[in-house]
Amino acid sequence: MSPTVALVMYGWIPIVLYLFTRYSPPRAVIISFVIAWLFLPQAAIVLPSIPDYTKMSATCYGILLAVFVFDSGRFSTFKPGWIDGLMALYCISPFVSSMANGLGAYDGVSSSLEQVVSWGLPYFFGRLYLSNLAGMKHLAIAIFAGGLTYIPFTLYESRFSPQLHRMVYGYHARADFSQTMRMGGYRPTVFMSHGLAVGAWMMAAALVGIWLWKSGVLKKYWDQPMKTLVPVMVVSFLNCRSTGAYLLLVFGLIILFLGSKLKTYIPLIFLVVFIGTYLYMGATGYITPDRRDSIEEFVTKTLNAERAQSLIFRLENEELLSEKARQRPVFGWGGWGRARVYDDYGKDISVTDSLWIIAFGNQGAFGLITLFSTMIVPSFLLCVSRYPPKVWAHPLAAPAVCVAVVTILFALDCVLNAMPNPIFTLSSGGIAGLVLKPEPLRKRVPKRKPAGRSLPRRRQSIPLASP
Template structure:
């Protein structure tokens, strides 16, 4: 299940696309579209493995090519190092965790006829390299996308990408998710998982229908923000795009993304930016404290299941199964609490015959089981910290328009953190925008508090990318 020849051609041709973007577009736009475009276009499943190196696949190509382009083309001023601080400590912890984890998991696990290999030094180095690749978009976003215009470019890119992506999405909603199979020769998900309410979720070229729906949700939040500040897109009022993308989100048949949208779109459109920042803070703090809440049974799992029953018995049963599985994995992870069990399936739960009896959908429990609580704190801390720092420096934002833009991006990062509790959707694009938010927070913290301007100018057509 690796795809056809064309899928490999597209994968290895992407660096040429990235070079073209960096040559023909401003550096910030080139970086944004090289990472976002890879998420939307490159094939899933297809990969090329070289011994001793991480596999070249959609995610690794999406970060290596822009990183090399930025290293070569970025000005010396942009590449200056930041002072050591909490962010740098979290970055170092994120990279070092696999090394410590491997040192505590040097023995194989024998489960009947099944043997899970020990986490040796080779695995430690390999895992650290993968962690470094994960961080590259974050580092690039922090260094290159910290200015106020960069925030608008990110949000505008989300809206434009969703408008273009809506066409293949509508095709798959009508015909079933087939584009990835037709073009790349392999179906990246399963019809069982994507079938809903007598139809199908669109997957296009992304991991699954949930990933597509969540991408659409973030684009809808961005469109609502442009509606708020009366900034046109393609010479049209953004309210029409909010309506169009909202209807499309309903057609995606993803309950979680739809609930997020029903709550956050009105928030972005009508609630003051400072209140939006507070909501984003609440979201990321819930995500960061979730393992402790689950471990001490403070999270209202039973209430959520009962509430879900009012809408769908099947969805309630699915939610209960998810909570039960999380609890099993959390109990197993608690025996290697701080640094986890390592890779190779060691963090999962097996029966006496060596059969895997658990499901791990959420990013948080995957990270907790693999690299322990320290790995979780490092990973989620890098996502949470920019939101908290933006909140503390929000009074330094110059204009009401900039506040609205920054609040929308902060909410997107906040809801993305919450999304990592039930699902695993953390990829290069999410790391990039989290890094951009961290860079914006760094800039604001070095800026003196200005007077507030409430001007909300309408962008000319030349600003539409």
């Protein structure tokens, strides 16, 4: 580990504490997560008895300490609801799997602790600080700002190859460079684990920026008009050369614009049903070799042969891993690589590209269902029942709605990739709080003035579904 990595990783907790003295706690939480995710190194420091020390665990530890020191009363305001049970079940799923496989309580506790740090704490911080429309607005703007900040770095690496992590921290973020060349140029990685993660992040920033602009939430940012910043953001996103992220942006735009114009959430329902159907078919072994051939032919005609080969490679490995997982379908195989597939000589012959197959293999259907429920259920309920399509473009609701749509798109990305992003887990926590206790939307509506009199404006509420 280079001195720069050690300095940044161990110095991050004091910086998080400083952020809590400089900003309000909700903004400090958001800033801590975004900066850490975008700029801290890809490193995992092994520590005894606790999960590996990574940039996200360092952030969670720092925020937890800061809340105890500067805002301890906040804990008493947290009131768990039924929807929080989904994340709680996912966090204990490794313990259940370890016990079901005879790996022992110690293995189960340590595995669950790692899940709590990776997923539970970001969700909890979202519930604690972002469970209101103001908090979701701050998060939406931070996602857009994070995308703008990444523009010069992605442009540099798309021209000169992924080198920034090596230049700053002394080593490459990835040892495998086989997927860096795309569409006649380099796919940037910057300080993330993979170019696909960068593509998904820039997709989220572009979609959020478009919706904040079109809904009137932001007209200017950084003293620049949004009509200039948003096209620059979109072009920079396209330069990330991630075909899957391109499709995610298209899906997001269809859901938001078509939904708000026609006052319908049918496109959103279609997306959620598609995710559930794909997971069901993958987990039950429905995608047979014959069906894979049909999929390959369709993708080749629709996109190109290279994308088709990449998809088929994933499906072939998912078929192997799913067959192994179905031997223990309820609680999975537990950890230690037991869910992977080995040949007669003990060589690992499987590749886990997708988050869903990792969850299904390790924690079975129990872990798979609870994982995707934490990403989909809060956001779906927010957009369908709490803030329906007729208010999606309302300036107060628009930030929360677009973040919710981005979170569901992230769940779709996890069907094909394994690029967890704790910022979207943070958003799930805030969205869950809004589902449990939605805030009313109000707008100022002038009343007619009788002759010779001047009446004050009165606030009028837009009716919403009851919580």
